[in-house]
Amino acid sequence: MAQKPSIPKGTRDFSPAEVEKRNYIINSIKKHFKSFGFQPIETPSFENSDTLLGKYGEEGDRLIFKILNSGDFISKVDDVTYSSKNSNSLAPKISEKALKYxxxxxxxxxxxMHQNEIDFPFKRYQIQPVWRADRPQKGRFREFYQCDADVVGANSLLQEVEFVQLYDAVFTELGLKNCTIKLNNRKVLSGIAEVIGASDLLIDFTVALDKLDKIGEVKVKEEMVSKGISANAIEKASPLFTMKGNSFEQLEQLKDLLVHSEIGMQGVAELHEIVSVTNTLGLQTTQLEIDVTLARGLNYYTGAIFEVAAPEGVKMGSIGGGGRYDDLTGIFGLKDVSGVGISFGLDRIYLVLEELDLFPKNIAQSLDVLCLNFGKEEGRAAIALIMELRKLGIRADLYPTNTKIPKQFKYADKRNVPFTILLGASELENRSFVVKNMTSGEQKEFSLEQPEAILELF
Known part of the structure; x- marks a missing residue:
């Protein structure tokens, strides 16, 4: 007996209904990307390893899926490296490519690579799958889609304000009210590390701090100690763990903490401008809040950092995030090109909409009309009718065989089809067809010569 097939952990098959729901989210996001002036691009599913490695910090590098070289890759490894059983030494010799993180x-x-073809500032959006060798759990998968929008070549803080507006527009359309857009600034975190005397451990400090809402203050402090951050430095940073008040009140507290840090005060000023302009413009259904513990442990952020939390009461990690990365292109040789971008977490947004029952009720309805099959001649007439209905924008199909009519009605019920068409011998003789409402049972007759009359039912 053949073994039952399976799929890798952290990956999923999607049913037709699930694909429709995912497309509903994607189409909403894409609509607003376009309305904000972003252009689409696509990049390969895998990149050269040296393009990805070292760009996400130590934790990110561990989660990158590496692709083995083609052919007899082991024969090209020298005996010393092979016998050492050191994965860090072995990996570069057997893997030159990796799935994008x-x-x-x-x-x-x-x-x-395309700088001579691009008009700056360049606003792009991209909706594609990415892969991470993470531990699968609710809302966290090894293969998932990201929906990104970025601007490069513009350093105005109005771009950050625009991204807040973009989040607000998408979540409002999806019915996700009361999402919280958390905002911080990498310069603020650098300033804090500076004033507590831990500038050389900035990455370790921010990675630990970013886990505050997940593991709590005690565990965060323990992690900081394990990374070599002194107890005295942690004590100086203690106001971060209890900071309260509205955004402007927190900014005042940050000024007191960072008064002797130039870069820290610069970060505070940037946050103040983003919050002030956003408050002036107003938001529809989301809230913008300062969160001084937000770090998003990625090396490439240099300014504002965003993260979106689902509505209160929904147990879910962030459903969006991003930030400014003024020197990201510099790692590939293109200096002085500023950038800022955000991402929507499609899979988590899906789970939140599902939990809150926010998908449209008829979203899984893939057919408007199913034409029943009464036989060879009737089937030919039905195909001709269906062609006309499709031209009218009606999603129509013919049951493929002239099996028992109750079975065909049962199929229509399972497909959640609102209308069925009966075109039997008598209808064919009268040059007509009958449309049955599958909910009410009501039937109405139409002429085959005027199929457009069916539009009155929709």
Whole structure:
């Protein structure tokens, strides 16, 4: 007996209904990307390893899926490296490519390679799958889609404001009210590391701090100690763990903490401008809040950092995030090109909409009309009718065989088809067809010569 097939952990098959729901989210996001002036691009599913490695920090590098070289790759490894059983030494010799971890670093590579073809500032959007060797759990998968929008070649803080507006527009259309857009600034975090005397451990400090809402203050402090951050430095940073008040009140507290840090005060000023302009413009259904513990442990952020939390009561990680990365293209040789971008977490947004029952009720309805099959001659007439209905924009199909009519009605029920067409021998003789409402049972007759009359039912 053949073994039952399976799929890798952290990946999924999607049913027709699930694909319709995913497309509903994607189409909403894409609509607003376009309305904000973003242009689409696509990049390969895998990149050269040296394009990706070292761009996401130590934790990110561990989650990159590496692709084995083609052919007899082991024969090319020297005996010393092979016998050492050191994966860090072995990996570069047997793997030169890797699945992309996100869309931002490949986008930076794209900008550098195509810089002579791009008009700056360049606003692009990209909706493609990415892969991470993470531990699968609710809302966290090894293969998932990202929906990104980025601007490169413009350093105005109005871009950050625009991204807040973009988040607000998409989540409002999806009915996701009361999402919280959390905002921080990498310069603020650098300033904090500076004033507590831990500038040389900035990455370790921010990676640990970013876990505050997940593991709590005690565990965060333990992680900081394990990374070599002194107890005295942690004590100086303690106001971060209890900071409260509205955005402007928190900014005032940050000023007191960072008064002796030039870069920290610069970050505070940038946050103040983003919040002030956003408050003036107003938001429809989301809230913008300062979160001084937000770090998003990625090396490439240099300014504002965004993260979107689902409505209160929904147990879900972030459903969006991003930030400014002024020197990202510099790692590929293109200096002085500023950039800022955000991402929508499609899979998590899906789960939130499902939990809150926010998908349209008829979203899984893939057919408007199913024409029943009464036989060879009737089937030919039905195909001709269906062709006309499709020209009218009606999603129509013919049951493929002239099996028992109750079975065909049962199929229509399972497909959630609102209308069925009966075109039997008597209807064919009268040059007519009958449309049955599958909910009410009501039937109405139409002429085959005027199929457009059916539009009155929709």
């Amino acid at each position: 996100d869309l931002t670093v490949p986008f930076a590579r794209y900008v550098v």
